[in-house]
Amino acid sequence: MTISVEVSADAATLVGDVARALTSRLAAVQASGRVPRVVLAGGSIIEELHRALAASPGAVDWSRVEFWWGDERYVESWSAERNCLAASRDLLGVVGAAAELVHVPPATDSGQPVQDAAATYAQEFPAEDFDVVLLGMGPDGHTCSLFPGRSDDVLSARDAVAVVDSPKPPALRLSMTPARLSRSTVVWLVASGSAKAAAVGSALAAPGGTVDPVEVPAVAPRGREATVWWLDQDAAALL
Numbered sequence: 001m002t003i004s005v006e007v008s009a010d011a012a013t014l015v016g017d018v019a020r021a022l023t024s025r026l027a028a029v030q031a032s033g034r035v036p037r038v039v040l041a042g043g044s045i046i047e048e049l050h051r052a053l054a055a056s057p058g059a060v061d062w063s064r065v066e067f068w069w070g071d072e073r074y075v076e077s078w079s080a081e082r083n084c085l086a087a088s089r090d091l092l093g094v095v096g097a098a099a100e101l102v103h104v105p106p107a108t109d110s111g112q113p114v115q116d117a118a119a120t121y122a123q124e125f126p127a128e129d130f131d132v133v134l135l136g137m138g139p140d141g142h143t144c145s146l147f148p149g150r151s152d153d154v155l156s157a158r159d160a161v162a163v164v165d166s167p168k169p170p171a172l173r174l175s176m177t178p179a180r181l182s183r184s185t186v187v188w189l190v191a192s193g194s195a196k197a198a199a200v201g202s203a204l205a206a207p208g209g210t211v212d213p214v215e216v217p218a219v220a221p222r223g224r225e226a227t228v229w230w231l232d233q234d235a236a237a238l239l
């Protein structure tokens with residue numbers, strides 16, 4: 001398992017580079033006769049990536065790709081804060097994803113307490129590994145809804161956790177755990193801009209990945225074959 005860093009000149013080049021790599025990987029999985037399993041994320045650069053993929057969908061049959069989200073805000077299903085609504089608007093609805101292959105996380109209108117909603121969402125997870133997990137990262141080093149300084153229990157849980165006190169609103173969230181995110185052939189973390197430079201520097205400063213995941217949760221998910229940090233020059237400035 002390798003950890004590598006790819007640096008693109010700027011944000012636009014970064015999303016183009018990741019979009020090309022993703023469409024090429026998905027097309028290769030489909031050419032092998034399988035339906036690729038992809039975990040999407042929220043956040044600014046991932047939303048730009050969604051739009052880039054919609055504009056250049058490559059040689060992928062998007063109706064034969066299965067989707068989950070690494071995290072979701074636990075709000076009403078129609079809330080503009082939902083990661084899945086942004087992805088549906090910007091990508092899935094544009095490229096013709098198949099509704100039965102899109103695993104939308106529960107929303108508050110399900111009537112469930114957030115802890116039950118996390119367990120309900122985990123039931124949607126596949127027995128097999130994911131092919132690609134896409135992650136963003138906040139300036140504080142959080143990824144998905146795994147925030148710094150939280151208990152080891154969250155990081156060591158098996159599939160999904162409920163977050164009840166997210167420091168970034170909204171407070172209630174559902175998140176895949178590092179253990180579940182790491183059940184993927186590759187994990188690709190995408191970070192852009194100078195606001196992410198300090199967190200990138202902390203995450204990648206220690207050779208061999210010995211950074212404490214409680215302090216920088218973004219270092220915790222690791223792909224079985226490869227973990228790639230896709231950065232632009234501003235995000236990579238402190239490396």
Ligand SMILES: O=C1O[C@H](COP(=O)(O)O)[C@@H](O)[C@H](O)[C@H]1O
Pocket residue numbers: 041042043044045046071072073083135136137138139142143144145168
């Ligand atoms: O809260 C979230 O933010 C992170 C990072 O977002 P960004 O806008 O700072 O790039 C994202 O990875 C996560 O999915 C989202 O819920």
